[in-house]
Amino acid sequence: MLCAALLGGSAARGADNITLQGTGATFPAPFYQRWFAEYHKLHPEVQINYQALGSGAGVKQFTDKLVDFGASDAAMTDDEIKLVKDGAVMLPMTAGSVVLGYNLPGFTGDIRLSREAYVGIFLGKITAWNDPKITAANPGVTLPATKITAVERSDGSGTTFVFTNHLSAISDEWKNGPGVGKSINWPVGVSGKGNAGVTALLKQTPGAIGYVEYGYAKETKVPMAVLENKSGKYVKVDLASEQAALAGVEMPADLRAWVPDPSGADAYPIVTYTWLLCYKTYAKAEVATTLRALIRYGLADAQKFGADLGYIPLPANVVAAVTKALDQITP
Amino acid sequence: MVPVPSTSVETTPVLLDTDPEAERASIAQPPSIFDVAADRAFRGLAVAAAWGAVLIVVWVVAEVQHVALPAIRAYGPGFMTGTVWDANRQVFGILPQIFGTLYTSIIGLVVGTIFGVAIAIFLSEGFLATSVDRILRIFGYAEHPWFAALPTRIEALLKITLELLAAIPSVVYGLWGIFVVIPLVRPWADWLNTHLGWIPLFGTSLSGPGILPASLVLAIMVLPTISAISRDALVAVPPKLREAAMGLGATRWEAILGVILPAAATGIFGSIILGFGRALGETIALAMLAGNANVISWSLFSPCTTLAALLANHFPEAGTVEVGALMYAALVLLSITLLVNIGGAVILQRAEAGLKGLR
Numbered sequence: 001m002l003c004a005a006l007l008g009g010s011a012a013r014g015a016d017n018i019t020l021q022g023t024g025a026t027f028p029a030p031f032y033q034r035w036f037a038e039y040h041k042l043h044p045e046v047q048i049n050y051q052a053l054g055s056g057a058g059v060k061q062f063t064d065k066l067v068d069f070g071a072s073d074a075a076m077t078d079d080e081i082k083l084v085k086d087g088a089v090m091l092p093m094t095a096g097s098v099v100l101g102y103n104l105p106g107f108t109g110d111i112r113l114s115r116e117a118y119v120g121i122f123l124g125k126i127t128a129w130n131d132p133k134i135t136a137a138n139p140g141v142t143l144p145a146t147k148i149t150a151v152e153r154s155d156g157s158g159t160t161f162v163f164t165n166h167l168s169a170i171s172d173e174w175k176n177g178p179g180v181g182k183s184i185n186w187p188v189g190v191s192g193k194g195n196a197g198v199t200a201l202l203k204q205t206p207g208a209i210g211y212v213e214y215g216y217a218k219e220t221k222v223p224m225a226v227l228e229n230k231s232g233k234y235v236k237v238d239l240a241s242e243q244a245a246l247a248g249v250e251m252p253a254d255l256r257a258w259v260p261d262p263s264g265a266d267a268y269p270i271v272t273y274t275w276l277l278c279y280k281t282y283a284k285a286e287v288a289t290t291l292r293a294l295i296r297y298g299l300a301d302a303q304k305f306g307a308d309l310g311y312i313p314l315p316a317n318v319v320a321a322v323t324k325a326l327d328q329i330t331p
Numbered sequence: 332m333v334p335v336p337s338t339s340v341e342t343t344p345v346l347l348d349t350d351p352e353a354e355r356a357s358i359a360q361p362p363s364i365f366d367v368a369a370d371r372a373f374r375g376l377a378v379a380a381a382w383g384a385v386l387i388v389v390w391v392v393a394e395v396q397h398v399a400l401p402a403i404r405a406y407g408p409g410f411m412t413g414t415v416w417d418a419n420r421q422v423f424g425i426l427p428q429i430f431g432t433l434y435t436s437i438i439g440l441v442v443g444t445i446f447g448v449a450i451a452i453f454l455s456e457g458f459l460a461t462s463v464d465r466i467l468r469i470f471g472y473a474e475h476p477w478f479a480a481l482p483t484r485i486e487a488l489l490k491i492t493l494e495l496l497a498a499i500p501s502v503v504y505g506l507w508g509i510f511v512v513i514p515l516v517r518p519w520a521d522w523l524n525t526h527l528g529w530i531p532l533f534g535t536s537l538s539g540p541g542i543l544p545a546s547l548v549l550a551i552m553v554l555p556t557i558s559a560i561s562r563d564a565l566v567a568v569p570p571k572l573r574e575a576a577m578g579l580g581a582t583r584w585e586a587i588l589g590v591i592l593p594a595a596a597t598g599i600f601g602s603i604i605l606g607f608g609r610a611l612g613e614t615i616a617l618a619m620l621a622g623n624a625n626v627i628s629w630s631l632f633s634p635c636t637t638l639a640a641l642l643a644n645h646f647p648e649a650g651t652v653e654v655g656a657l658m659y660a661a662l663v664l665l666s667i668t669l670l671v672n673i674g675g676a677v678i679l680q681r682a683e684a685g686l687k688g689l690r
Binding site: 053054055056057147149154155156157179180181182183184185186188189190191192193197200201204205207208 | 418419538624644
């Protein structure tokens with residue numbers, strides 16, 4: 001409605017202005033905001049409002065047709081897609097990783113965590129930093145007996161979904177216990193609201209460990225753990241290891257590729273694509289064409305902004321697949 | 332009104348003869364149609380506003396209940412004794428939230444009341460004047476008019492500062508709690524836990540957010556409410572009571588504790604009830620400081636969660652079933668607040684009746 005009013009307003013001024021309204025995930029929000037701002041610089045007549053209310057809100061408002069596009073870290077399920085009358089196209093626009101940030105006063109260097117160790121920490125089975133399961137992976141390093149405080153997200157979040165999806169993939173105990181979801185009944189720990197809340201708790205709590213989106217952790221300079229991947233190698237999070245994680249992924253026709261546990265030898269283990277949700281048909285032709293131009297720009301030039309912000313630029317095969325899928329968006 | 336010329340006495344009766352009609356008309360004329368209309372409109376507006384407020388409460392309750400109804404049917408009273416909130420399995424229980432809400436509010440209220448009433452006594456019983464006077468006497472400035480007004484000015488300044496506490500946004504309190512209160516209480520909490528850990532109150536170690544920091548911040552948040560209203564109540568105690576107590580030989584503290592405080596008890600109690608209401612409904616500061624962990628523990632250092640924090644955390648991403656459960660939780664919170672207020676009103680009325688002779 002707001003969008004229609006704005007469109008009406010601009011039409012009255014006689015200009016060709018157009019406003020797109022979007023809502024959704026907070027995880028890719030910094031990238032989206034940068035991308036939309038850069039696009040607006042190139043095309044001043046196009047104004048894009050993106051509200052980072054969370055993946056759940058993105059899917060909900062997209063389904064209720066309150067927005068021109070939605071965004072979600074968890075691709076919509078088949079049941080959810082059925083509810084969208086105008087048809088839904090899901091386009092992976094960028095990818096990112098979730099890291100385990102920690103706070104261990106007096107400890108410098110990288111801490112290495114085996115898969116058993118970090119699942120155990122969040123299950124509440126490993127409670128001290130000098131637990132044999134942690135020290136075994138860190139030879140030559142003396143770890144303090146500090147108590148571990150697991151820090152989680154208290155609000156529903158795509159980041160939680162990605163993290164728990166990974167934990168479920170690597171541990172049956174997790175799968176049959178807490179499970180996968182945007183909000184989880186956590187066995188242990190304390191939780192904070194948003195990436196910012198988790199980071200604040202991490203910084204204020206000696207012995208804390210918590211999951212945060214990589215871009216956020218990088219920006220706030222939280223130390224990040226080196227994690228064991230599927231092939232048993234300990235991998236630090238960086239662009240190379242993230243790209244290695246995505247390299248092994250086959251993109252299916254509907255573009256819903258899950259990467260709960262990437263298999264590459266140098267792959268960072270917790271990565272995810274994040275999707276833009278678009279309708280197949282738009283009532284207004286100019287909305288469809290503008291959106292397509294915007295996404296085309298997002299797939300090409302905007303990818304480098306993503307890399308600056310800690311996101312993973314899409315592999316070439318994915319860019320090709322998404323570009324092809326753009327044809328499904330019609331006026 | 333017609334000015335009466337006072338120069339000539341003889342003309343006055345003439346004027347009085349000619350003017351009484353006009354004079355009377357100007358002072359006492361029947362209300363004009365406009366007056367009546369304005370009166371009625373204002374009266375109507377006042378009535379509408381009063382009923383509107385009631386209506387909004389009813390509307391909110393009805394709406395919340397409407398959305399909560401499926402959850403109430405599905406989960407019944409067991410909802411209030413369940414201890415798990417798991418949206419994935421659609422198992423919902425809010426006992427830890429009820430416990431956390433009441434526990435943090437009560438501790439916050441106790442601390443807030445002790446300090447709030449103490450501040451109110453300090454600001455209303457002239458303690459500041461006495462001490463300022465004593466210092467001024469040393470320098471020989473006690474009679475100076477500017478310095479004589481000093482205690483009143485400082486008192487006013489303190490009062491305003493205190494009331495400013497109420498204007499600080501909740502999220503600022505939350506941040507302040509994370510970055511100031513938690514590091515401040517951590518060494519004390521660690522010491523108490525290692526040395527007195529056998530006492531259930533100190534049974535767990537403080538991991539950061541938890542009941543103690545949350546309650547302390549709540550105490551500061553309710554402080555302005557309690558101290559401002561208590562001060563007004565203490566100031567309103569008739570001076571004759573104080574004078575009578577002094578006249579009978581009571582010391583200053585005997586007069587304060589034995590006569591003035593009991594006389595102001597209803598007002599002070601009212602302030603505590605208002606503070607309790609504020610503490611129960613406080614959301615963001617607690618969502619940031621309580622730790623949002625689904626546990627029930629008497630330990631002051633354990634994390635906890637509250638009903639308001641649960642709503643704030645889960646509402647944005649909740650599906651239909653969870654929204655119902657959240658509304659059920661909101662209804663429970665509403666009932667608790669309502670019960671506290673009704674209970675407070677009843678006790679207040681009793682206390683008022685007991686003190687009637689004093690007024």
